[in-house]
Amino acid sequence: MPHVTFIHGIANKPPAAVLLKSWQGALADGGLSLAASGVTSSMVYWADVMYPEPKVHAGGHESVAENTETDPSDENLEWTEGLSQREAEMVESLRQRLGVDVPPPKGDDTFIASPERPIEGAQSENGFEALPIPWFIKRRLMKVFLRDVHHYLFNHEHSPRAGETYKVRDHIRNLFVQALTDDAAQNAGGKLVVVGHSMGTVIGFDCLKYVADCPSVDALLTLGSPLGLSEVQDNFDPPHRRASAFPDNAIRNDWSNFFDRLDPVALDAQLANDYLNGGNSVITDVRVKNGGVWRHNIVSYLRQPNFAKTLKHALEI
């Protein structure tokens, strides 16, 4: 039977089962209940590699902050000390682009931007200053993103709990490959599609492209992906080759990429020209308009009718 393997993005998450259910529910809101259509689904859960324990509330779907709950520990940038030159360059470049260090107006950390309160002299590329959520929350989110990208790409050693240390990329690669192997074994030849969000798209691509024993899939769907960032592309291992970056051995059919122009994580959002297959552009970039203040929100992406239609097509249901 057809199967969807989801992989989540940055920041801490509720327990895996709760997270999966919330994604399934968001899709159903958009008109596609996977279970109703006979499609099984699973979640590659890696938040516990980065955080000591799951988030208590599912958050997001009911809260006004729309899944922008953060933790004070997300402010911590101590890990940026003692980096190699290459790492430090990547971090510095991304830090600038994301606006991590942009001070809030008049030092008010709770300042919320709005059209009525424009901020002059924007310093970030991702529209950080204009994001209409409290300043400290968006700063934390960008810091979290910065950390997750760095730790994965540079296979950083991280200890989420006492007595447990992981080489982040190695461990998460294992999680993804194992999950996909199990899913492929159980779906009896039905269509297998990977849906990734945010940092999950980096992980999914990395495994499909660079891990030899990663099973192949019928399609890859990416949502709010930072794969367009040069800071990400330049730090894959082996190095990114634009003309042949598409994982043609691992993706049998299509890769569709959904982005919202105001998604601060999906900088350089369009991927078609960065991941060519034999020099040809094969990725379909789909621009969507998510509602709400946090355009990176997975719930908004999953509810997009365009997305449901694409997923149905990929699953052949």
Add this chain to the structure above:
Amino acid sequence: MPVPDIDDILEDLAKAATQYDADKIEALSRNLVDELTTRTRTDPEHSARALKLLAEANDPDRIRDVSRDLANNIRTDPTPRPDSFRNQLEQAVNEFNGQRVKELCERLKHRLRAEPDLYDEAMAKVLLNLLRRKRYFDEMIAIADVMLQVKIDTPSIRRLYAQALLDRGYTAMALFLLKDLKASCKRSRNQKEHDEAAGLIGRAYKQIYVDTENETGVPRNGRAKNRKFLKETLNKAIEAYAEVYNGNPDNSWHGVNAVALLARASRDGYRFGDNAPLDYRKVASSVVRKFERKSSKEGDWKPGESGSNKANKNPLNMWDCASAAEACLVDRRRHDDALDWTARYTSERYQCSADAFEYASTLRQFEEVWQLDPTDRYTGKILELLRAALGRTEGGQVDIKPGNSQRELATALVDDKKHFEAILGADRYKTLTWYLKGLDRATAVARIETKTGTALGTGFLLQASELSAGLREDWVLVTNAHVISDEESELTAGVGPRAQRPEDVEIVFHTGPNKGTRFRAKDILYTSGRHDYDCTIVTMTGSLTLDPPVDVSKHLPLVSSKQRVYVIGYPLAGGLAFSIDDNLLLDHDQLHIHYRAPTERGSSGSPVFNANWDLIAVHHRGGEEMQKLNNLSGTYPANEGIAIQKILSAARQALT
């Protein structure tokens, strides 16, 4: 002949098992089954030992047979143990299996007379409350009457008996019982039952007032000949409630009832002045403040908020919510709060959600005593919420009248999302888009009738291209073969409904672009008898249109994830109806699909949809004892549809 000892049989069975003596095992296990099931008290320990021995004898066939016999006998056991009987009754009640409830109650009456000591007061109350929850009042009266006859005669049993009499309209008899009960509880200082009886006395007089007033009317000029009688009745009701509330203001329910009646008295032109037993506006405010404080103290939900209190250790209960809603009705400026409290009371997301009995009581109170305006923006929604909750808890069929008004209702409801969620009572909220898609699907569903308008069943439109690209028609109608057929076996069926020939039926749509025309069935493209796929696909006369067309799902839903199915049809020769509650998918074997979903005669041929409103099956029958699928033993109450993909595959082949 001496009664064989079960332990002796088990010992012989053990010996036979070690010797692998199949004949002896069979004979002894038969004896064992007979003994276990004819005993007054079936000891599960004996059953367990028997099955263990058979397992050791490695006789899976005998194990299966014995297990099935035991299960069947226990189910039909004329001498059910109290615990197992309660479980059976609870199951029957929760499955809305009225026939089974009646059967069990007949057995219970027999058992009560045969063994009066078998049931104690605690179990008797449990059984009566089970019946009361889903409003099986006739059965409740019959059982309580026998209980009292055999001397399970306690204040609580009398009170429950009286309550059932009241709900059945035997108000005078209930009053006699209750007054006697109240007096005896006062003598024996049983305050709890005394207050309960007093409350029911209030309710009895309230009902007399409402019924009399409804029948005879109350002219405002006070010239009605029964005005004095009405005033006295109303006064008795108020005093009964007020006595309990004034004795202990924690009895909010009684206070609110007194409030409701005093407010009603004021509207009807009765003045009690200084003789009023309480200040109803003051009491109403006090009740609302009490529950608002309770909710805010616990960090709980407050009117105007969404969210669930399932984590709360001391949540508001259903009567708190109902009382708060009612108390807010006193002041028109608080009708929006009344709506919020009602939404909480009727939403399954909150721990204070109730059952059919409670919703019926509240609805009756709001309609008959408060006389809420169904067209008012707040009170109209309050009534809708209660009706929907009652429909859901009584067994889930929501009738939707055809026409555009339903789109307006749906839109209006969903603009107010938290209440919309409460109305459909789904596991998860449904979006407006989902609801409107269901209404779109309804435009494809037709009633199949004789030429004189007698309903035969249901059918629905599919794009002809689903069968074959070569068909001239754009649309075909799908229904059951036992509704339309040209096969003699279907036309002259000895058992079950007889089909009609295509030329003898007409097809009408109650909503959508094809409404208003009586279409005729033309040619049968495909038919498969009732014991096979039970499906007929016909072309039709006339110009049909449908946008959007019905989408056909490629796969059946996953059984493991508590999926629901949705059926649209014309049950009981009535109007178009959606089955959207109590509609779990039970099982499927890729051909047959079993589901709950309330359906009735007339639903034959209805489309069955998955949660995406994609077509998965054609409904064709239902029953209380449907054989389970996938080699599972036993039966269950279920409806059955035939998978549409199987039908289409067969039809395509037949057309090539």
